[in-house]
Amino acid sequence: MKKIKIRFGTIIITEKTKRLITKLLDETRISQGKLTKKFEEKFAQTLGVKEAVAVSSGTDAITLALAVLYDYGAKRGNEVIVPALSFVSTGAAILHAGFKPVFVDIKRETLNIDTSKIEEAITENTIAILPVHLMGKAAEMDTILEIAQKYNLKVIEDTAEGYGTLYKGKPAGTFGDMGTFSTYIAHMITTGEGGIVITNNEEYANILRSLRAHGRACNCKVCVLSTASNYCPKRFRYESDVRFLFERVGFSSKMNELEAAIGLGSLELYEEILQKRLKNFWYLHNALKEFKDYFYLPKEEKYERIGPHAFPIILKENVKFSRDEMMQFLEEKGIETRTLFSSMPTQCPAFKFMGYKLGDFPEAEYVGNNGLHIGIHQDLKKEDLDYVVDIIREFLMMHGG
Ligand SMILES: Cc1ncc(COP(=O)(O)O)c(C=O)c1O
Numbered sequence: 001m002k003k004i005k006i007r008f009g010t011i012i013i014t015e016k017t018k019r020l021i022t023k024l025l026d027e028t029r030i031s032q033g034k035l036t037k038k039f040e041e042k043f044a045q046t047l048g049v050k051e052a053v054a055v056s057s058g059t060d061a062i063t064l065a066l067a068v069l070y071d072y073g074a075k076r077g078n079e080v081i082v083p084a085l086s087f088v089s090t091g092a093a094i095l096h097a098g099f100k101p102v103f104v105d106i107k108r109e110t111l112n113i114d115t116s117k118i119e120e121a122i123t124e125n126t127i128a129i130l131p132v133h134l135m136g137k138a139a140e141m142d143t144i145l146e147i148a149q150k151y152n153l154k155v156i157e158d159t160a161e162g163y164g165t166l167y168k169g170k171p172a173g174t175f176g177d178m179g180t181f182s183t184y185i186a187h188m189i190t191t192g193e194g195g196i197v198i199t200n201n202e203e204y205a206n207i208l209r210s211l212r213a214h215g216r217a218c219n220c221k222v223c224v225l226s227t228a229s230n231y232c233p234k235r236f237r238y239e240s241d242v243r244f245l246f247e248r249v250g251f252s253s254k255m256n257e258l259e260a261a262i263g264l265g266s267l268e269l270y271e272e273i274l275q276k277r278l279k280n281f282w283y284l285h286n287a288l289k290e291f292k293d294y295f296y297l298p299k300e301e302k303y304e305r306i307g308p309h310a311f312p313i314i315l316k317e318n319v320k321f322s323r324d325e326m327m328q329f330l331e332e333k334g335i336e337t338r339t340l341f342s343s344m345p346t347q348c349p350a351f352k353f354m355g356y357k358l359g360d361f362p363e364a365e366y367v368g369n370n371g372l373h374i375g376i377h378q379d380l381k382k383e384d385l386d387y388v389v390d391i392i393r394e395f396l397m398m399h400g401g
Pocket of ligand 1: 057058060086087089090132134158160161182186194195
């Protein structure tokens with residue numbers, strides 16, 4: 001069989017993007033400005049929300065969304081409830097924001113937080129729940145919102161993998177107080193590196209704009225668009241220069257114009273990208289059913305649409321091979337693979353200092369040991385997906401299939 005390179009992600013650079021970037025370079029005006037604003041507006045429109053604030057990564061999107069809560073009385077060291085299984089940065093962002101992650105196990109079938117275990121994790125220090133729509137599978141938002149309301153908690157949705165995810169007809173990321181996205185190359189709408197926070201709350205959006213610019217007090221157009229070379233009549237409206245007054249412990253987390261130009265091109269093709277990825281997801285799903293004795297495959301419920309971020313595969317208990325053996329075989333054959341992350345508190349060395357022990361999160365740990373995921377992006381064709389299936393079949397034949 002001829003070897004084919006199957007990449008995990010892809011990036012679209014449209015003609016429009018090229019034109020915009022050439023103009024930016026000619027004008028030597030590339031730090032956050034008008035295009036970033038346009039990208040934010042278009043992104044918000046795509047999801048039907050009022051506000052979007054672009055930042056420099058999906059991790060910062062979570063961190064800054066959490067940091068907004070200081071304006072509403074949160075204290076350093078307050079607790080945020082989060083699933084044990086996610087990409088490492090979901091947990092890290094909580095620490096970056098100055099809060100403490102409190103981990104809750106997941107359900108293996110959904111890869112999402114086990115909502116029946118949330119209430120027992122709530123203490124008087126809890127301020128928020130941070131569900132993750134992992135692998136495009138919607139978290140159980142009805143239950144999460146109910147619990148949040150009962151205990152007066154904020155909800156911030158990590159939607160980095162949930163573009164195109166629908167839950168009861170509504171897009172993931174729009175249920176809580178804020179939704180966060182990554183626009184890194186592995187994701188559906190990409191800017192190369194970047195992230196974005198969405199919300200219907202204008203006040204949150206203004207705080208986010210301040211937080212991404214070092215906690216700047218002024219949120220007038222000149223300051224927000226970083227057009228500092230323009231004269232700003234509002235700058236000296238108080239006794240000191242308001243542009244250099246910092247009223248929050250902020251971050252340096254802006255998206256630049258080159259990134260926004262890439263994102264604008266990508267957004268124009270949103271529907272096309274979504275449909276191609278959905279097609280690839282279900283083609284692979286259908287083909288891999290053949291191997292259902294070996295793998296747990298994603299399951300879509302009637303009330304949802306799985307967002308086509310990637311394709312997760314979890315090895316069943318009785319298989320005679322390891323996840324790493326399978327990943328190595330696929331990689332040798334040119335198919336890029338990723339693990340299905342790990343239980344942050346017990347399998348990720350970075351969180352060792354928190355004192356959790358192996359066995360505390362059995363479901364997350366099972367996926368951490370037995371899960372992998374592969375790309376289904378818009379540039380993959382039927383032949384590519386057939387190749388993936390053939391290589392998996394070849395691997396299974398070698399391992400008693
Ligand atoms: C679930 C999840 N959260 C957060 C992130 C962080 O995004 P970024 O890499 O843009 O910081 C990712 C990144 O891939 C992710 O998959």
